[in-house]
Amino acid sequence: MTFPSRLLAGYGHYLQKGFVRYKETHEHLAMYGQHPEVLVITCCDSRLTPEGVFHSGPGELFVIRNVANLVPPFEATDGQHGTSAAIEYAVSALKVKHIVIMGHAKCGGVQAFRENANKSTLKGDFIGRWIKLLEPAAISMACMPVDRIDDPQLAMEYAGVRQSLKNLMTFPFVSERVEAQDMELHGAWFDIGSGELRLMDPKTERFETAASSAILAAE
Ligand SMILES: [Zn+2]
Numbered sequence: 768m769t770f771p772s773r774l775l776a777g778y779g780h781y782l783q784k785g786f787v788r789y790k791e792t793h794e795h796l797a798m799y800g801q802h803p804e805v806l807v808i809t810c811c812d813s814r815l816t817p818e819g820v821f822h823s824g825p826g827e828l829f830v831i832r833n834v835a836n837l838v839p840p841f842e843a844t845d846g847q848h849g850t851s852a853a854i855e856y857a858v859s860a861l862k863v864k865h866i867v868i869m870g871h872a873k874c875g876g877v878q879a880f881r882e883n884a885n886k887s888t889l890k891g892d893f894i895g896r897w898i899k900l901l902e903p904a905a906i907s908m909a910c911m912p913v914d915r916i917d918d919p920q921l922a923m924e925y926a927g928v929r930q931s932l933k934n935l936m937t938f939p940f941v942s943e944r945v946e947a948q949d950m951e952l953h954g955a956w957f958d959i960g961s962g963e964l965r966l967m968d969p970k971t972e973r974f975e976t977a978a979s980s981a982i983l984a985a986e
Contacts, residue, residue, distance in 0.1 A: 789824050789825050792824060792825055792826060793825060795826075796825060796826045801826050801829070801861065802826070802861065803826060803827055803828055803829040803857075803861060803863060804827075804863055804864045804865060805821075805827065805828050805829070805863060805864070805865045805866075805867060806828075806829045806830075806831065806854070806857040806858070806861075806863045806865070806866045806867070807821075807828050807829070807830045807831070807866075807867045807869055808830075808831045808832075808833075808836055808838060808850075808854075808866065808867070808868045808869070808931065809830065809831075809832055809836045809868075809869040809870075809871070810832065810833070810834065810835055810836045810869075810870070810871055810874055810876065811832045811833060811834055812871060812874065812875065812959075814871075814873075814959045815869075815871050815957060815959065817830050817869065818830075820869075820957060820964065829853075829857045829861060829863060831850055831853045831854065831857075833849075833850055833897070834875075834876040834894055834897055834898065835870075835874055835875075835876025835877050835880070835897075835898055835900075835901065835927060836868055836869060836870050836871075836874075836927070836928070836931065837850070837876075837897065837898070837900045837901070837927065837930075837931055837934075838850060838854065838868065838900075838931035838932075838934040838935050839851060839900055839934060840934045840937045841934075841937040841938045841939070851938070854866075854935070854938065854941070855938070855940060858938075858940050858941055858944065858950070859940050863950065864949075864950055864951070865950065865951050865952075865953060866935060866941075866950065866951075866952050866953065867953045867954075867955055868928050868931045868932055868935075868952075868953070868954055868955065869928075869955040869956065869957055870924045870925070870927055870928040870954075870955070870956045870957070871924070871956060871957045871958070871959060872921070872924070872956070872957070872958045872959050872960065873920075873959060873960075874920075874924050874927075876894070876897075876898050877898075877901065877920065877923050877924050877927055878920060879894060879895075879898055880898040880899075880901045880905075880923070881919065881920065881923055883895065900930070900934075901923070901926075901927050901930065903930055903933075904923070904926040904927050904929065904930035905923065905926065907926065907929075907930070908922060908923065908926040913925070913926075913929070913971075913972050913973060914973065914974075924956060925956060925967075925974055928954040928955070928956060928967065929954060929967070929972055932952050932954055932967075935952055936952075953966065953967065953969075954966070954967030954969075954972075954974070955967065955977075956974050963976055963978060964976070964977045964978070964981065965977060
Protein backbone atom coordinates (compact mmCIF):
# COMPACT_ATOMS: atom_id res chain seq x y z
CA MET A 768 0.00 0.00 0.00
CA THR A 769 1.39 3.37 -0.89
CA PHE A 770 0.10 6.71 0.15
CA PRO A 771 -1.58 8.30 -2.90
CA SER A 772 1.05 10.25 -4.86
CA ARG A 773 -1.61 12.81 -5.77
CA LEU A 774 -1.95 13.62 -2.06
CA LEU A 775 1.81 13.78 -1.48
CA ALA A 776 2.20 16.16 -4.41
CA GLY A 777 -0.74 18.19 -3.12
CA TYR A 778 0.86 18.42 0.31
CA GLY A 779 4.11 19.60 -1.28
CA HIS A 780 2.19 22.34 -3.03
CA TYR A 781 0.39 23.24 0.20
CA LEU A 782 3.69 23.53 2.12
CA GLN A 783 5.06 25.93 -0.49
CA LYS A 784 1.92 28.00 -1.09
CA GLY A 785 -1.00 27.43 1.27
CA PHE A 786 0.85 27.07 4.55
CA VAL A 787 3.20 29.94 3.77
CA ARG A 788 0.21 32.15 3.04
CA TYR A 789 -1.35 31.39 6.42
CA LYS A 790 1.88 30.84 8.40
CA GLU A 791 1.23 33.57 10.95
CA THR A 792 -2.40 32.53 11.29
CA HIS A 793 -1.32 28.95 11.99
CA GLU A 794 1.21 30.08 14.60
CA HIS A 795 -1.42 32.25 16.28
CA LEU A 796 -4.00 29.43 16.23
CA ALA A 797 -1.49 26.95 17.65
CA MET A 798 -0.56 29.35 20.43
CA TYR A 799 -4.01 30.71 21.39
CA GLY A 800 -6.42 28.00 20.21
CA GLN A 801 -9.38 28.22 17.88
CA HIS A 802 -12.17 30.79 18.16
CA PRO A 803 -14.34 30.27 15.06
CA GLU A 804 -17.53 32.31 14.96
CA VAL A 805 -19.30 30.03 12.51
CA LEU A 806 -20.32 26.39 12.60
CA VAL A 807 -21.10 25.03 9.13
CA ILE A 808 -22.99 21.76 8.88
CA THR A 809 -22.85 20.41 5.36
CA CYS A 810 -22.78 17.23 3.30
CA CYS A 811 -19.79 14.90 2.81
CA ASP A 812 -20.14 15.36 -0.96
CA SER A 813 -16.68 15.94 -2.49
CA ARG A 814 -18.07 18.59 -4.84
CA LEU A 815 -18.81 20.85 -1.92
CA THR A 816 -16.01 22.78 -0.22
CA PRO A 817 -17.31 25.08 2.55
CA GLU A 818 -13.96 26.83 2.97
CA GLY A 819 -13.92 27.45 -0.78
CA VAL A 820 -17.53 28.67 -0.96
CA PHE A 821 -17.03 31.11 1.92
CA HIS A 822 -13.42 31.96 1.02
CA SER A 823 -12.29 31.06 4.52
CA GLY A 824 -8.90 30.24 5.97
CA PRO A 825 -7.77 28.15 8.94
CA GLY A 826 -9.55 28.86 12.21
CA GLU A 827 -12.58 30.54 10.62
CA LEU A 828 -15.10 27.74 10.16
CA PHE A 829 -15.89 24.84 12.45
CA VAL A 830 -17.22 22.28 9.97
CA ILE A 831 -19.34 19.18 10.50
CA ARG A 832 -19.88 17.02 7.44
CA ASN A 833 -22.24 14.09 7.21
CA VAL A 834 -24.46 12.40 4.63
CA ALA A 835 -27.08 14.93 3.48
CA ASN A 836 -26.11 17.62 6.05
CA LEU A 837 -28.54 16.32 8.64
CA VAL A 838 -28.95 17.26 12.29
CA PRO A 839 -30.64 14.55 14.35
CA PRO A 840 -33.06 15.64 17.06
CA PHE A 841 -31.73 15.87 20.62
CA GLU A 842 -31.56 12.42 22.19
CA ALA A 843 -30.43 11.54 25.70
CA THR A 844 -29.99 7.86 24.84
CA ASP A 845 -26.77 5.88 24.89
CA GLY A 846 -24.95 5.76 21.60
CA GLN A 847 -22.22 7.45 19.65
CA HIS A 848 -23.88 10.66 18.55
CA GLY A 849 -21.06 12.09 16.44
CA THR A 850 -22.90 15.01 14.87
CA SER A 851 -24.54 15.97 18.18
CA ALA A 852 -21.18 15.82 19.98
CA ALA A 853 -19.60 18.17 17.44
CA ILE A 854 -22.56 20.57 17.69
CA GLU A 855 -22.27 20.55 21.48
CA TYR A 856 -18.57 21.38 21.29
CA ALA A 857 -19.06 24.19 18.79
CA VAL A 858 -21.96 25.74 20.72
CA SER A 859 -21.04 25.16 24.35
CA ALA A 860 -17.23 25.23 24.29
CA LEU A 861 -16.35 27.39 21.27
CA LYS A 862 -19.43 29.64 21.62
CA VAL A 863 -19.94 30.07 17.88
CA LYS A 864 -22.21 32.97 16.94
CA HIS A 865 -23.76 31.41 13.85
CA ILE A 866 -24.76 27.94 12.70
CA VAL A 867 -25.17 27.52 8.94
CA ILE A 868 -26.77 24.38 7.56
CA MET A 869 -25.74 24.18 3.92
CA GLY A 870 -27.56 21.74 1.66
CA HIS A 871 -26.69 21.33 -1.98
CA ALA A 872 -27.89 20.36 -5.44
CA LYS A 873 -27.74 16.74 -6.62
CA CYS A 874 -27.40 15.46 -3.05
CA GLY A 875 -26.96 11.69 -3.20
CA GLY A 876 -28.19 11.23 0.37
CA VAL A 877 -31.43 13.07 -0.40
CA GLN A 878 -31.79 11.13 -3.65
CA ALA A 879 -31.31 7.82 -1.80
CA PHE A 880 -34.03 8.81 0.66
CA ARG A 881 -36.42 9.70 -2.18
CA GLU A 882 -35.78 6.41 -3.95
CA ASN A 883 -35.94 4.21 -0.86
CA ALA A 884 -38.37 6.04 1.41
CA ASN A 885 -40.85 3.18 1.52
CA LYS A 886 -38.34 0.35 1.83
CA SER A 887 -37.42 -1.18 5.16
CA THR A 888 -33.86 -0.57 6.24
CA LEU A 889 -31.50 -3.51 6.40
CA LYS A 890 -29.33 -4.16 9.43
CA GLY A 891 -25.91 -2.72 8.73
CA ASP A 892 -27.29 -0.23 6.25
CA PHE A 893 -25.95 2.87 7.96
CA ILE A 894 -26.97 5.26 5.21
CA GLY A 895 -30.52 3.92 5.15
CA ARG A 896 -30.94 4.42 8.88
CA TRP A 897 -29.25 7.81 8.86
CA ILE A 898 -31.32 9.32 6.05
CA LYS A 899 -34.51 8.26 7.80
CA LEU A 900 -33.92 11.55 9.61
CA LEU A 901 -35.48 13.06 6.47
CA GLU A 902 -38.85 11.41 7.14
CA PRO A 903 -40.33 14.30 9.16
CA ALA A 904 -39.13 16.67 6.41
CA ALA A 905 -40.98 14.63 3.76
CA ILE A 906 -44.14 14.61 5.89
CA SER A 907 -44.11 18.35 6.56
CA MET A 908 -43.34 18.97 2.87
CA ALA A 909 -46.39 16.94 1.86
CA CYS A 910 -48.67 18.55 4.47
CA MET A 911 -47.50 22.16 4.19
CA PRO A 912 -45.53 22.78 0.99
CA VAL A 913 -43.46 25.96 1.29
CA ASP A 914 -42.00 25.95 -2.20
CA ARG A 915 -43.79 26.44 -5.47
CA ILE A 916 -41.28 24.40 -7.44
CA ASP A 917 -41.76 21.45 -9.72
CA ASP A 918 -38.54 19.71 -8.76
CA PRO A 919 -39.00 17.00 -6.09
CA GLN A 920 -35.24 16.58 -5.53
CA LEU A 921 -34.73 20.31 -4.92
CA ALA A 922 -37.86 20.51 -2.76
CA MET A 923 -36.55 17.65 -0.60
CA GLU A 924 -33.09 19.27 -0.33
CA TYR A 925 -34.73 22.47 0.94
CA ALA A 926 -37.03 20.53 3.28
CA GLY A 927 -34.02 18.68 4.72
CA VAL A 928 -32.33 21.96 5.62
CA ARG A 929 -35.54 23.24 7.25
CA GLN A 930 -35.91 20.02 9.25
CA SER A 931 -32.31 20.16 10.45
CA LEU A 932 -32.84 23.76 11.60
CA LYS A 933 -35.90 22.60 13.56
CA ASN A 934 -33.94 19.69 15.04
CA LEU A 935 -31.15 22.05 16.11
CA MET A 936 -33.66 23.88 18.30
CA THR A 937 -34.39 20.63 20.23
CA PHE A 938 -30.89 20.84 21.75
CA PRO A 939 -31.27 22.83 25.00
CA PHE A 940 -27.81 24.39 24.66
CA VAL A 941 -28.78 25.63 21.17
CA SER A 942 -32.30 26.91 21.88
CA GLU A 943 -31.16 28.74 25.05
CA ARG A 944 -28.57 30.74 23.14
CA VAL A 945 -30.86 31.40 20.15
CA GLU A 946 -33.67 32.60 22.42
CA ALA A 947 -31.19 34.84 24.27
CA GLN A 948 -30.22 36.25 20.82
CA ASP A 949 -26.66 35.19 21.47
CA MET A 950 -26.50 32.92 18.41
CA GLU A 951 -28.26 32.73 15.01
CA LEU A 952 -29.26 29.79 12.84
CA HIS A 953 -29.20 29.99 9.03
CA GLY A 954 -30.30 27.76 6.17
CA ALA A 955 -28.37 27.74 2.89
CA TRP A 956 -28.22 25.71 -0.31
CA PHE A 957 -25.40 25.55 -2.85
CA ASP A 958 -25.73 24.76 -6.54
CA ILE A 959 -22.65 22.77 -7.50
CA GLY A 960 -22.95 23.41 -11.24
CA SER A 961 -23.43 27.18 -11.21
CA GLY A 962 -21.84 28.19 -7.88
CA GLU A 963 -25.08 29.88 -6.82
CA LEU A 964 -25.68 30.11 -3.07
CA ARG A 965 -29.25 30.49 -1.86
CA LEU A 966 -30.13 31.59 1.67
CA MET A 967 -33.30 30.73 3.55
CA ASP A 968 -35.45 33.66 4.60
CA PRO A 969 -36.23 32.87 8.26
CA LYS A 970 -39.75 34.36 7.99
CA THR A 971 -40.99 32.74 4.76
CA GLU A 972 -38.58 29.75 4.92
CA ARG A 973 -38.06 30.22 1.17
CA PHE A 974 -34.63 30.09 -0.42
CA GLU A 975 -33.44 33.17 -2.35
CA THR A 976 -30.20 33.76 -4.23
CA ALA A 977 -27.44 35.47 -2.27
CA ALA A 978 -25.44 36.53 -5.31
CA SER A 979 -26.21 40.24 -5.55
CA SER A 980 -25.94 40.99 -1.82
CA ALA A 981 -22.80 38.84 -1.62
CA ILE A 982 -21.04 40.79 -4.35
CA LEU A 983 -21.96 44.06 -2.64
CA ALA A 984 -20.60 42.73 0.67
CA ALA A 985 -17.32 41.72 -0.99
CA GLU A 986 -16.69 45.21 -2.39
ZN1 LIG B 1 -25.17 15.61 -0.29
